[in-house]
Amino acid sequence: MDDISVMLRDSAADFLAGRHDRSRLKGSIGKPQLVDRALWREMGELGWLGLELPESLGGTGMGLRESTVLAEQFGRSAFAAPYVASSVMPASLLSFAGHASAAAELSVALQDGGKVLTLAWQEAVGELGFDAPRTRLQDGRISGLKRFVPAVECDGLLLVSVRDAAGTAVVVVAADAKGLTIEHQAAGLGSIATLRFDSTPILFDAPLLVGDIVSAALQRALDAGRIALSAQLEGLASGMLDRTVEYVKGRVQFGRPIGSFQVIQHRCVDLYIAAQLAGASWRNALRAYERGGDAAAAISAAKARCADTAQRVGREAIQMHGAMGFTEEADIGLYVRSGLQAYAWLGTPLQHRRHFMARAPGAAATHV
Amino acid sequence: MSETESVDLDRLSDEEFRQGFRSWLAANYPRELRQDSHRPFRRLRGDAAVNWLKRVHEAGWRAPAWPREYGGMGLSFRKQLIYHDELEHAGVARIIDLGETQLGPTLILCGSEAQKAHYLPRILACDDVWCQGYSEPNAGSDLASLRTSAVREGDEFIVNGQKIWTTHATDSTHIFALVRTGKFAKKQQGISFLLIDLQAPGISVRPIVNLAGEDEFCEVFFDNVRVPVSQLVGELDQGWSVAKALLGYERIWIGSPALAGKALELANTLVRELALTADAGVMDRLAELTADLHDYRLLYTEICDVVADGDKPGPGVSMLKVYASELLHRLSEFNQEVAAEYGGIVGDARIGATLTDLHWQLMMARPVTIFAGANEIQRDILAKTVLGLPGEPAKA
Amino acid sequence: MSAAFHYPPFEIPPELDGLRREVRAFLSEASQQWSGWDIGHSWMGFDRAFSRAVGQRGWIGMTWPRAYGGHGRSALERYVVVEEMLAAGAPVGAHWVGDRQSGPLLLRIGSESQKQRFLPKIAAGEAAFCIGLSEPGSGSDLASLRSRATRVDGGWKLNGRKIWTTYAEHCDFMIGLFRSQGTAEVERHKGLSQFLIDLRSSGLEIRPIVDLTGEAHFNEIVFDDVFVSDALLVGRENEGWAQANAELAFERSGPDRYMSSFPLLPLAIDAVCEAGTIDRLSARRIGEALADIVTLREMSLSILGQLAAGHTPAQEAALTKDLGTTFEQRLPELVREITDNAPVISAGDKLSEMQAYLMQSVPSYSLRGGTREIMRGIIARGLGLR
Structure with a gap:
């Protein structure tokens, strides 16, 4: 880990220790949670938002590598902010934007945390890619349906993939625009929304991205999102494991700490190994992404691995915490809930493993 | 030259x-x-x-x-x-060239000048072939409780006892062994590291046939075997630390993904030859195994890189052996299972254009989780050193 | 090893088909108004009106003598009713504990006045019971209980805390285990007694515990000088451990230990058939699930037969519970894979509603009624390993 990463990691850990009160997240199961805007602005002040933006849009020369450091820390603390959805993915997309004034304005809103941006690309369950959106753009208005969109705030800004006569494009829509119905559902520690556009006007008079670049830009944003989400999932797994190890060291039954039973020890060890594999997997995906070539197989392998690992560690962590683990009083539930959302969003492990197999028959890895 | x-x-x-x-x-x-x-x-x-x-x-x-x-x-x-x-x-x-991979490096670290000068060139030239005598019938995973004894008599040790699971002893000329030379409160003390010529009077070797049909392991019996004192490596009663000096590196090489890679190649061949590529159930499992090996190679490489950068292998390397050996199990079982009736053949089977011996590959994968410190022992080590979990309380 | 576990085959005679049809007809009517979320609760669903209706049909306390409000029917007939209730995901929670545990306990060792006072109410679906065993410091290690019963004039004073009691705030009575002699460190299993406690007694406070489903199925109960009269001691003083243990053995092998998520399966089969997305892989998965259910049912029935013959198949029950809860836990994941359901609830769609509830509730299956680790300890003992 380089110096900047270490610094970021430490400052994130400090921030979370001081400002992240997990108890506030409790008791809200089944109710869609909106973004904590005060915290989001603080993250902006700390310079954590929009790390993927190029210097021409006010970026600081950092990028996805630094974002994954933060995402992993956020996972470790079960932090609810929609960092991947509203910082990593929009920033990645904006860096390709052709509409310069729009991009500049959006970058400022993203970086200072004044607005919450989110990508609306998916239209049906199980979609991994974004080919041929059915949402239509005509005369500056869009109509169609987008699903599973995280972090839609009532004053939020939506980056929507659409189709017009010329091909695909990305437009910007205000969440409070006329002709847009938003249906929120609880998901993880936040929400996902179904968006119904009915002749909804777009902002900035013209699309943010048009032409051949759209497909590459969306792909890159999804790639970045999946990698950061993988880091967050591995962080969730490692955070749960840390808590579980602490718990079994202290919980005494039958006259001894349950952590001294071999059956508990070996299970903890297996979870530890799983978390190590998950870390190696997303770091490899990050390197593949940075090299710029075809990173599809590495990214799918990472998303599948990290999601499965978070799910598995969560299941075992509840069991090892005993009945207390099944309650909202232990923090494990927050981790599990956060993991359930991240598990499915941007593709399930099953989908990603199949995708990985199709891309990497024999799956020869880069060894040494 | x-x-x-x-x-x-x-x-x-x-x-x-x-x-x-x-x-x-x-x-x-x-x-x-x-x-x-x-x-x-x-x-x-x-x-x-x-x-x-x-x-x-x-x-x-x-x-x-x-x-x-x-x-x-x-x-x-x-x-x-x-x-x-x-x-x-x-x-x-x-x-399995234990002279090169184990004894040589051990002598280089702990041997006397005379031992190094005599044995090292002979190992390189294959004049001597070494096997390892650690395990005993009642000291398998728990080596500290070994009982083969060496009692000093003048310039010699008199060795009595029995070793087991000695790989390829019948192919070897010499054995390096751990023997008990003293009794101390801590069981790991009082063990010494001895170099013994297998031709010495009083030694007998009995091969044990393994599940793959090979006489890979042996029992070695010592009946009043005389070993010159000059054959002691390191200090008397300190053989445990001599043997342990190389464990970290050994676990890295044992954790190599190479065998699993071979098993996965075979898996791909079988799936192709048996026309199973359209079976989603089979292919999902193959995808899982492929991803497991893919990610394991990444982890292995990361840890090797750390050692290559000059760090000593930490206790965490135990996880490499655990994961690699169990992945090999899962792969060889997958191969056995998808081969259906062919999987029941003991010996060569021709499957399409491929000649393979599935029974042999299944059985040769078995002992990897047992030898060089059973996986259960590795997990104990990881639980205590890496996770800091408490030991079992002493029995009242 | 072969001697440790016995599963002699046992079959439900065809004469009971009539009863089965009767229960099914009743349930198909009643289930019209249940959402998938409700069905997912299975025997954790609490509905007093439903329990009264079941009581009116004579399906609670079926095997008890008529003199106590029972119906003098066989254990087999009761099994058929329970099986059908669980298959439909009926909300049996209000009479579940009374019918399965507390009633049989009172029948076995309760005083005559206790039997007359409580059993008819349970059988009518009027009295809901819960069990007070676990304490904050005693989860799996029940012998370390610390809540105390102290002798006073005419009865006992109870002090301490109980935790993980199911639906205490909706229930009427608890049968609780308290230390009446000695200390947890020395006496361990000895010196524990069981009491019948009216949950509206003064000095008793019930605090709900919200769990991962967002609901409060469990409670913590604080006892501050709660008085119970001598007449409410169950069985013998200081013999509570053996009494409670016998009770636990019944708890372990019933269909509720493998059918909690069962109603999901027919819903999923309907869904994939309707969508026409059934491929070889899905078909195989469904087949595997079915094979598991059939086997678990055979095992559960076999234990029923052994209990009916007066044996106490504790090892077999533990083994069946371990396998059964593993199956119950796995089913929602399997169904998610074959139906490709998004992890969101679509209102009105029973499958997705039930799926959403179960994804959150299944972790508790291997914790309740004795954890998986405890079951495996019992199995290991059966093998002579401990």
């Missing part, structure tokens, strides 16, 4: 080194001895092994990890990784 002595290996780039070794192997390794789908984990032993190692030695490619002053190649850890990678790539059969 060997081929490699004319070049300074350290000055070669990693890639030049890789190419050099690769082309030498291509030109010299006998095609008929390669690992293939028939024998994915093929091993060489006896004369075949000695002949090949002599050739390796003559060409200057022997003992990559030994310092040059002792006749080794003195490679950096990173070049050692490349060396092993190329062996795997060329399908070179594995050889």
Whole structure:
């Protein structure tokens, strides 16, 4: 880990220790949670938002590598902010934007945390890619349906993939625009929304991205999102494991700490190994992404691995915490809930493993 | 003069080194001895092994990890990784050469000048072939409770007892053994490290046939065997630390994903030959195994890189052996299962264009989770050292 | 090893088909108004009106003598009713504990006045019971209980805390285990007694515990000088451990230990058939699930037969519970894979509603009624390993 990463990691850990009160997240199961805007602005002040933006849009020369450091820390603390959805993915997309004034304005809103941006690309369950959106753009208005969109705030800004006569494009829509119905559902520690556009006007008079670049830009944003989400999932797994190890060291039954039973020890060890594999997997995906070539197989392998690992560690962590683990009083539930959302969003492990197999028959890895 | 002595290996780039070794192997390794789908984990032993190692030695490619002053190649850890990678790539059969991988490095660390001068060249030239005598019938995973005794009498030790699971003792000329020389409160103390000639009077060797049908293991019996005191390595009663000095490195090499890679190749061959590629259930499982190996290689490489950068292997390397060996189990079981009726054949089966011995590959994968510290022991180590979990309270 | 576990085959005679049809007809009517979320609760669903209706049909306390409000029917007939209730995901929670545990306990060792006072109410679906065993410091290690019963004039005073009691705030009575003699460190299993406690007694406070489903199925109960009269001691003083243990053995092998998520399966089969997305892989998965259910049912029935013959198949029950809860836990994941359901609830769609509830509730299956680790300890003992 380089110096900047270490610094970021430490400052994130400090921030979370001081400002992240997990108890506030409790008791809200089944109710869609909106973004904590005060915290989001603080993250902006700390310079954590929009790390993927190029210097021409006010970026600081950092990028996805630094974002994954933060995402992993956020996972470790079960932090609810929609960092991947509203910082990593929009920033990645904006860096390709052709509409310069729009991009500049959006970058400022993203970086200072004044607005919450989110990508609306998916239209049906199980979609991994974004080919041929059915949402239509005509005369500056869009109509169609987008699903599973995280972090839609009532004053939020939506980056929507659409189709017009010329091909695909990305437009910007205000969440409070006329002709847009938003249906929120609880998901993880936040929400996902179904968006119904009915002749909804777009902002900035013209699309943010048009032409051949759209497909590459969306792909890159999804790639970045999946990698950061993988880091967050591995962080969730490692955070749960840390808590579980602490718990079994202290919980005494039958006259001894349950952590001294071999059956508990070996299970903890297996979870530890799983978390190590998950870390190696997303770091490899990050390197593949940075090299710029075809990173599809590495990214799918990472998303599948990290999601499965978070799910598995969560299941075992509840069991090892005993009945207390099944309650909202232990923090494990927050981790599990956060993991359930991240598990499915941007593709399930099953989908990603199949995708990985199709891309990497024999799956020869880069060894040494 | 060997081929490699004319070049300074350290000055070669990693890639030049890789190419050099690769082309030498291509030109010299006998095609008929390669690992293939028939024998994915093929091993060489006896004369075949000695002949090949002599050739390796003559060409200057022997003992990559030994310092040059002792006749080794003195490679950096990173070049050692490349060396092993190329062996795997060329399908070179594995050889259990404990003289090179264990005793040599141990003598270099802890042996006397006389021991080094006498034994090291003989190991390189295959004049002596070594086996390891650690386990006993009642000291398997718990080596500290071993009982084979060595009692000093003048300039000699008198050794009595029994060793078991001694790999390839029938192919060996010598054994390095842990023996009990004293009793202390801590069981690990009072153990000494001895070098013993298998021709000495009072030694008998009995082979044990394994589940793959090979007489791979042996029992070695000691009945008043006289061993000169000069054959003691390190200090008296301190043999445990002598034996442990190399454990970290050993666990890295045992954790190599190479065998699992061979098993996965076979899996792909089987799925193709048996026309199972349209079966989503089979393919999902294959995808899982493929992803497991893919990610494991990444983790293995990360940890090797840390060691290559100069860190000593920490206790965390135990996880490599655990994961790699269990992945090998899962792969060999997958192969057995998808082969359906072929999986029941003990011996060669022709499946489409492929000749393979599934029973052999299944059985040869079995002991990997047991030897060199059973996986249960590795997990105990990880639980205590890496996770800091408490030990079992003493029985009241 | 072969001697440790016995599963002699046992079959439900065809004469009971009539009863089965009767229960099914009743349930198909009643289930019209249940959402998938409700069905997912299975025997954790609490509905007093439903329990009264079941009581009116004579399906609670079926095997008890008529003199106590029972119906003098066989254990087999009761099994058929329970099986059908669980298959439909009926909300049996209000009479579940009374019918399965507390009633049989009172029948076995309760005083005559206790039997007359409580059993008819349970059988009518009027009295809901819960069990007070676990304490904050005693989860799996029940012998370390610390809540105390102290003798006072005419009865006992109870002090301490109980935790993980199911639906205490909706229930009327608890049968609780308290230390009446000695200390947890020395006496361990000895010196524990069982009491019948009216949950409206003064000095008793019930605090709900919100769990991962967002609901409060469990409670913590604080006892501050709660008085119970001598007449409410169950069985014998200081013999509570053996009494409670016998009770636990019944708890372990019933269909509720493998059918909690069962109603999901027919819903999923309907969904994939309707969508026409059934491929070889899905078909195989469904087949595997079915094979598991059939086997678990055979095992559960076999234990029923052994109990009916007067044996106490504790090892077999533990083994069946371990396998059964593993199956119950796995089913929602399997169904998610074959139906490709998004992890969101679509209102009105029973499958997705039930799926959403179960994804959150299944972790508790291997914790309740004795954890998986405890079950495996019992199995290991059966093998002579401890």
